[in-house]
C-alpha cells in the first residue's frame with residue numbers, strides 16, 4: 001500500500017475476545033436494503049445501516065421520499081459490537097434517522113468525504129475516503145484493508161442531484177495471506193469504471209451487488225437486471241449476493257429478473273439471501289490464489 005492508505009489504530013472489538021471467533025470465519029448476514037453484517041475472521045463490519053420499518057419514509061434528497069415496504073430483519077439494538085461501518089453514500093435508504101440516533105459512536109464510519117462531513121457533525125468518528133484510498137484495521141497478524149472504489153449513481157443531469165457514491169473492496173488477511181476479497185458495489189451504475197476495479201482487484205471472492213433498478217425522476221439510478229449482469233460480467237466475482245432490490249417503492253427491478261438474466265449469461269453462483277439469513281461465504285480457493293496478492 002502506498003501513501004494513500006492509513007491505519008486506524010484500534011483495539012480489537014470486545015466481541016472478538018469474547019467469542020474467540022476463528023480467523024477463517026467469512027459470513028454475511030442480510031438485514032435488508034443494503035444493510036449487511038460482515039464477519040471476516042475476528043472483524044465485524046456493518047454496511048449501509050438502514051433500520052427504518054415498513055411504512056416509514058426514507059429521504060432521498062431534493063425533496064424526494066420513498067416509503068419502505070419491508071422491516072429490517074434485526075433492529076439496531078441487536079447489532080453486535082462493530083469494528084467499522086462502511087457507508088456507500090448518505091441517502092435515507094443507506095443511513096437513516098434510526099441509525100443516526102441509535103448507532104454506537106465507537107465504530108468509525110468509512111465513507112465519502114461528503115458523507116463524512118455530515119456524519120462528523122452528528123458525532124460520529126469518520127474516515128473520509130476518496131477513490132482508491134485505503135483504511136487498514138488490525139495488525140500484521142490479522143488485518144482488514146478497505147479500499148474505496150468509484151461509483152456512479154447517475155449520469156448526465158441526474159448526477160448533480162445525487163450525492164457522491166463509493167463502492168468498497170474489503171480484504172481480509174491472516175499472517176499476510178489473503179483469505180477473502182469482497183466487493184460491495186454501492187449504488188452505482190455499471191460501466192467502464194468497474195473495469196478498473198477488476199484490473200486492480202482480480203479474483204474477487206464475493207460480489208455484493210446493489211440492484212433494484214431504482215427509478216428517480218424518470219431516471220434509473222441503480223442497476224437493474226441487465227445492468228447487474230453487465231456488472232458481474234466485468235467483475236467476475238466467484239459468488240454474487242444481490243442486495244438493495246425489494247425494500248422501497250422506487251426499486252423497480254425484482255431480483256428474480258436478475259437471477260434469470262444472470263443464469264442466461266452463464267453466471268451460476270448467484271445467492272439470493274433472505275433477510276435475517278446468515279450465509280457462510282465460500283472460502284477463497286487455491287485457484288484464485290492464496291498469496292498476498
Ligand SMILES: [Zn+2]
Nearest residue numbers: 091093094187
Ligand atoms: Zn439506495
